[in-house]
Amino acid sequence: MFTTYIFYFLSILAIYSAIMMLMSRKPIHSVLYLTLTFFTIAGHYILLNAQFLAVVHIIVYAGAIMVLFLFTVMLLNLNNEERSPKPGWIKMLAILSGGMLMVVLVGIFRTYDLVVSYNPHLTQIGLVKNLGKVLFEQYLLPFELASVLFLTAMVGAVLLAKKEQI
Amino acid sequence: MKLIVTLIPLLPFFGFLILGLGFRRIPKRISSYIAPGTVFLSFFLSLVVFFSLLRQPGSHIIELFNWIRVGNLSVPFSFLIDPLSCLMLLIITGVGFLIHLYSVGYMYEDPGYNRFFAFMNLFVFSMLILVMGSNYVIMFIGWEGVGLCSYLLIGFWFRNQSFNDAAKKAFIMNRIGDLGFLLGIFLIFITFHSVEYSKVFLLAKSYPIGTGLLFAVTLLLFIGAVGKSAQIPLYTWLPDAMAGPTPVSALIHAATMVTAGVYMVARSNLLYALSPATMLIIGITGTATALLAATIALLQNDIKKILAYSTISQLGYMFLGLSIGAFTGAMFHLTTHAFFKALLFLAVGSVIHALGGEQDIRNMGGLRKSMPKTYWTFLAGTLAISGIPPLSGFFSKDEILLTVLTHNIFLWILATGGTMITAFYMFRLFFLTFIGNSRGTDGNRTKAHESPPVMTYPLMMLALLAAVGGFINIPQIFNGSARLEKFLDPVFKDGAGHSYPGYYFSGNYDEIMIIAVPLILTCVMIIFAYKRYAIEQRVPDEQNVLSKPFLNLISHKFYIDEIFDFLFVRPVLWLSKNFHDLVEIKLIDKLVNGAGTFTIWTGNKFRYIQTGHVGFYLFIMVFGIIAILLFNILIF
Amino acid sequence: MQNIVQNIQTLPISYYLFFCSGLFCIGVIGVLIKRNALVILMSIELMINSINLLLAAFSAYSNDPAGQIFVFFIMVVAAAEVAIGLAIIVVIFRSTNSLDIDVLNKLKW
Numbered sequence: 007m008f009t010t011y012i013f014y015f016l017s018i019l020a021i022y023s024a025i026m027m028l029m030s031r032k033p034i035h036s037v038l039y040l041t042l043t044f045f046t047i048a049g050h051y052i053l054l055n056a057q058f059l060a061v062v063h064i065i066v067y068a069g070a071i072m073v074l075f076l077f078t079v080m081l082l083n084l085n086n087e088e089r090s091p092k093p094g095w096i097k098m099l100a101i102l103s104g105g106m107l108m109v110v111l112v113g114i115f116r117t118y119d120l121v122v123s124y125n126p127h128l129t130q131i132g133l134v135k136n137l138g139k140v141l142f143e144q145y146l147l148p149f150e151l152a153s154v155l156f157l158t159a160m161v162g163a164v165l166l167a168k169k170e171q172i
Numbered sequence: 173m174k175l176i177v178t179l180i181p182l183l184p185f186f187g188f189l190i191l192g193l194g195f196r197r198i199p200k201r202i203s204s205y206i207a208p209g210t211v212f213l214s215f216f217l218s219l220v221v222f223f224s225l226l227r228q229p230g231s232h233i234i235e236l237f238n239w240i241r242v243g244n245l246s247v248p249f250s251f252l253i254d255p256l257s258c259l260m261l262l263i264i265t266g267v268g269f270l271i272h273l274y275s276v277g278y279m280y281e282d283p284g285y286n287r288f289f290a291f292m293n294l295f296v297f298s299m300l301i302l303v304m305g306s307n308y309v310i311m312f313i314g315w316e317g318v319g320l321c322s323y324l325l326i327g328f329w330f331r332n333q334s335f336n337d338a339a340k341k342a343f344i345m346n347r348i349g350d351l352g353f354l355l356g357i358f359l360i361f362i363t364f365h366s367v368e369y370s371k372v373f374l375l376a377k378s379y380p381i382g383t384g385l386l387f388a389v390t391l392l393l394f395i396g397a398v399g400k401s402a403q404i405p406l407y408t409w410l411p412d413a414m415a416g417p418t419p420v421s422a423l424i425h426a427a428t429m430v431t432a433g434v435y436m437v438a439r440s441n442l443l444y445a446l447s448p449a450t451m452l453i454i455g456i457t458g459t460a461t462a463l464l465a466a467t468i469a470l471l472q473n474d475i476k477k478i479l480a481y482s483t484i485s486q487l488g489y490m491f492l493g494l495s496i497g498a499f500t501g502a503m504f505h506l507t508t509h510a511f512f513k514a515l516l517f518l519a520v521g522s523v524i525h526a527l528g529g530e531q532d533i534r535n536m537g538g539l540r541k542s543m544p545k546t547y548w549t550f551l552a553g554t555l556a557i558s559g560i561p562p563l564s565g566f567f568s569k570d571e572i573l574l575t576v577l578t579h580n581i582f583l584w585i586l587a588t589g590g591t592m593i594t595a596f597y598m599f600r601l602f603f604l605t606f607i608g609n610s611r612g613t614d615g616n617r618t619k620a621h622e623s624p625p626v627m628t629y630p631l632m633m634l635a636l637l638a639a640v641g642g643f644i645n646i647p648q649i650f651n652g653s654a655r656l657e658k659f660l661d662p663v664f665k666d667g668a669g670h671s672y673p674g675y676y677f678s679g680n681y682d683e684i685m686i687i688a689v690p691l692i693l694t695c696v697m698i699i700f701a702y703k704r705y706a707i708e709q710r711v712p713d714e715q716n717v718l719s720k721p722f723l724n725l726i727s728h729k730f731y732i733d734e735i736f737d738f739l740f741v742r743p744v745l746w747l748s749k750n751f752h753d754l755v756e757i758k759l760i761d762k763l764v765n766g767a768g769t770f771t772i773w774t775g776n777k778f779r780y781i782q783t784g785h786v787g788f789y790l791f792i793m794v795f796g797i798i799a800i801l802l803f804n805i806l807i808f
Numbered sequence: 809m810q811n812i813v814q815n816i817q818t819l820p821i822s823y824y825l826f827f828c829s830g831l832f833c834i835g836v837i838g839v840l841i842k843r844n845a846l847v848i849l850m851s852i853e854l855m856i857n858s859i860n861l862l863l864a865a866f867s868a869y870s871n872d873p874a875g876q877i878f879v880f881f882i883m884v885v886a887a888a889e890v891a892i893g894l895a896i897i898v899v900i901f902r903s904t905n906s907l908d909i910d911v912l913n914k915l916k917w
Contacts, residue, residue, distance in 0.1 A: 009818075009819060010819065013819060013823060017827050020827075020831065021827075021830060021831070021834065024831060024834045024835075024838075024854060025834060027838070027847075027850065027851075027854070028834065028837065028838045028841065028842070028847075028851070033844055033846050033847060036846075036847050036850055037850065040850050040853065040854065043854065043857070044857065047857055047860075047861055050861055051861070051864060054864055054865055054868040055868065056864045056867075056868060056876055056879075058876070059860075059864055059876055059879055059880070062880065062883065063860075063883070066883050066887055067853075067857070067883070067886075070887060071853065071886070071887060071890045074890060074891065074894055075846070075849075075850065075890075075894070078846065078894050078897065078898065079846065082898065082901055084844075084846060084901070084907060092787075092841065092843060092910075096787075096840075096841075097841055099791075099840075100791070100837055100840035100841045101837055101841070103791070103794050103795060103798065103836070103837075103840065104794075104833045104834070104836045104837035104840065105833070105837075106798055107794065107797070107798050107801075107832075107833050107836055108829055108830065108833040110798055110801045110802060110805070111801070111829040111832075111833070112826060112829060113805065114801070114805060115822060115825045115826065115829070117805070129868050129871050131867070131868070131871060131872075131873045131876065132864075132868065132876060136873065137873055137876060137877070140873040140874075140877060141877055141880070144877075145877050148881060152881060152884045155884065155885070155888055156884070156887075156888060158888075159887075159888035159889075159891050159892055160891070162891075162892050162895070163891045163892055163894075163895040164895075166892070166895040166896060166898075166899055167895040167898050167899060169902075779917040780917055782915075782916050782917050783913065783916050783917075784912075784913035784914060784915045784916025784917075785909070785910065785913045785916075786909045786912065786913075787840065787843075787909055787910065790839050790840055791840055794836055794839075794840065
């Protein structure tokens with residue numbers, strides 16, 4: 007029961023902050039609401055006993071990506087871009103399509119009984135030691151390639167954002 | 173035995189391959205030995221087969237391999253060695269070898285020397301396949317092959333467009349006949365469930381005389397023969413085919429290819445004997461052709477065209493012989509005709525070669541002194557074709573005439589008339605060419621020389637054969653042994669003697685008298701020709717001919733070519749032009765180009781989807797995902 | 809941490825399924841509604857996160873670490889993607905001085 011309450015609390019908080027992200031006028035508010043969402047999702051990870059993922063999630067997303075967003079907004083002074091609203095019918099259509107997607111997905115999930123073992127106790131695979139073992143034994147190559155990927159992204163970002171030299 | 177029989181057609185085929193593939197590189201010295209050499213070897217092997225057949229009479233079937241086996245249809249690739257095919261083998265390879273030898277001299281200056289011999293070898297190969305096949309399909313392979321080679325060789329000097337047209341004409345008219353032949357084969361297969369001669373003839377014996385089915389089969393096969401052997405109405409290709417080199421005319425259009433139709437009818441003698449109506453049609457066609465061609469030849473001035481019409485006429489005689497059941501007589505006449513007609517053509521070639529290409533007899537004359545060997549051999553050939561004893565033509569024509577008389581006296585009168593006309597125009601040709609003063613140009617007079625030995629030797633051989641070839645089948649009246657008849661008896665015993673009901677002349681007659689009458693009349697015609705052309709030295713005069721309407725008609729070949737052109741050629745050309753204009757341009761091109769135009773049009777209309785607006789793209793993506801999900805749910 | 813962990817029990821997976829679908833659809837709506845390119849990028853990040861959570865949930869329920877490894881690599885890719893995306897946004901802003909996607913429609917017919 008305790009688990010269920012925490013789950014509900016976190017979920018409602020996540021959905022509330024997501025909707026507020028969409029509905030806020032200024033971009034800086036959206037960034038802050040998104041960060042709140044990320045924290046709630048980190049809480050969900052802990053509920054699943056995915057400890058490593060929770061910590062990495064906070065470090066990467068809330069610590070790096072959101073900071074990047076904040077820097078972009080603040081340094082380029084994008085805050086005064088109050089978005090001119092789209093035509094009402096487009097907004098209605100968008101909400102409708104999003105809602106339809108939700109309905110379809112829910113329909114799918116209700117139709118099919120997912121046979122997943124209902125394990126009353128949490129698994130241990132989310133622990134750092136276990137995850138690390140799997141990561142470095144089975145998935146070593148993707149791990150190394152990820153570093154190459156980062157290198158490429160770094161080079162790309164720097165190259166793109168350079169000012170044109172006359 | 174199997175090896176020998178297989179080698180007979182294969183040797184010329186190898187000759188064709190070697191010369192055909194290496195025609196640029198093989199020097200003339202070598203190919204002069206290859207081409208006649210292969211045919212000579214085939215002749216030698218044919219002699220071996222002939223003697224072994226004499227020792228062990230009967231028909232042998234030699235199967236090479238199983239060619240077609242589909243459902244009910246089984247067509248093995250096998251050869252049949254029996255007296256009839258053996259006779260044809262000897263003729264083809266023997267006369268063919270002599271003509272090849274002659275061509276070495278005749279075509280030596282020609283740049284297409286190797287190509288010529290490649291085609292000639294291919295022709296010999298096809299003709300051998302035709303006569304050696306043991307079923308109708310193999311015969312048809314050879315049939316088509318000789319048609320092809322005829323086209324290739326008639327249009328040998330392809331730079332001249334009129335020669336190409338002549339070759340096309342020959343091939344297309346042949347094709348019309350081939351359609352009938354093919355339909356006949358289909359009908360045979362449907363009726364007898366086999367195309368092998370042995371099986372078909374065995375099954376056909378159980379049919380009564382005069383059934384519609386056999387009538388249809390034999391008529392269709394005869395249509396093929398009409399095309400190949402130049403009978404009415406498909407004969408107009410043969411005079412035009414004289415556009416080819418003279419050895420080609422000798423081999424193909426005198427001795428072998430045009431006799432394929434006769435061979436085919438002789439082979440199917442049982443089927444024809446069971447269908448008197450077709451025999452009647454063959455008889456009418458043959459006689460009409462004989463007379464028509466002889467008449468046209470009276471007023472022709474091109475030396476080769478006279479011989480071409482003479483060939484058509486003699487083929488008419490052969491078909492006449494076939495139609496009254498005289499199968500041996502027709503085959504005998506085929507043999508002797510091969511000898512003397514090839515001889516005549518080669519001698520004419522010698523004349524043309526000596527005069528540097530002159531072919532109009534009005535410009536010839538007085539060649540007796542300058543070309544003695546040609547003169548004497550030509551005389552032998554002319555005597556043979558006129559039926560003067562003791563040359564071969566007399567015996568063969570006589571046998572046909574005798575059988576005609578016992579069948580129908582009216583036909584006999586017509587046939588004798590044809591013989592007289594034949595004698596007249598042949599001697600007209602002879603006298604105008606060799607006797608008297610030379611009417612040619614001065615250059616021709618001095619250039620005229622006797623041909624080299626490589627050309628005169630075959631002439632002499634053929635003259636010898638034309639002279640003594642008749643002795644293979646002297647009828648019993650002269651106390652002869654009738655060897656050919658006995659030899660061919662196993663093939664013809666079922667069919668010989670049967671024909672359509674005729675008015676049998678049953679009166680008493682003295683056979684010697686009956687032979688003498690046509691002979692005397694022929695001699696009268698020869699004397700008449702002698703008086704007119706040798707003594708009075710009348711040159712055929714164009715004005716004289718055109719002024720008299722009947723002569724005008726004959727000299728224009730009864731306008732048959734023009735009639736065919738009007739009836740058949742022009743409508744087809746009109747049709748094709750209209751198809752091109754209406755169907756091709758307006759319909760098909762529109763369709764094909766329309767596909768491209770349609771693609772461009774839709775592209776033009778569809779490119780407005782790319783609005784450049786990212787929001788729009790995202791919308792469409794989401795819709796697409798929803799659609800896919802829905803689709804999957806609803807289907808499963 | 810261990811004390812907390814011992815008191816936590818597992819929930820039926822359908823809870824996580826519905827929650828993540830909800831987050832995902834909110835992200836989709838955000839992508840379609842908003843005009844600011846930056847906010848659209850943030851909505852995409854929201855969608856990615858919902859998927860991450862779902863993967864981790866399935867991994868925990870199936871006792872298969874592959875799911876969490878996959879989440880790890882998705883985070884790697886997301887981080888790189890955000891870096892490049894922001895660089896592109898910076899360039900666009902420099903050249904057109906606007907981040908409104910309705911204005912950025914030059915790549916058309």
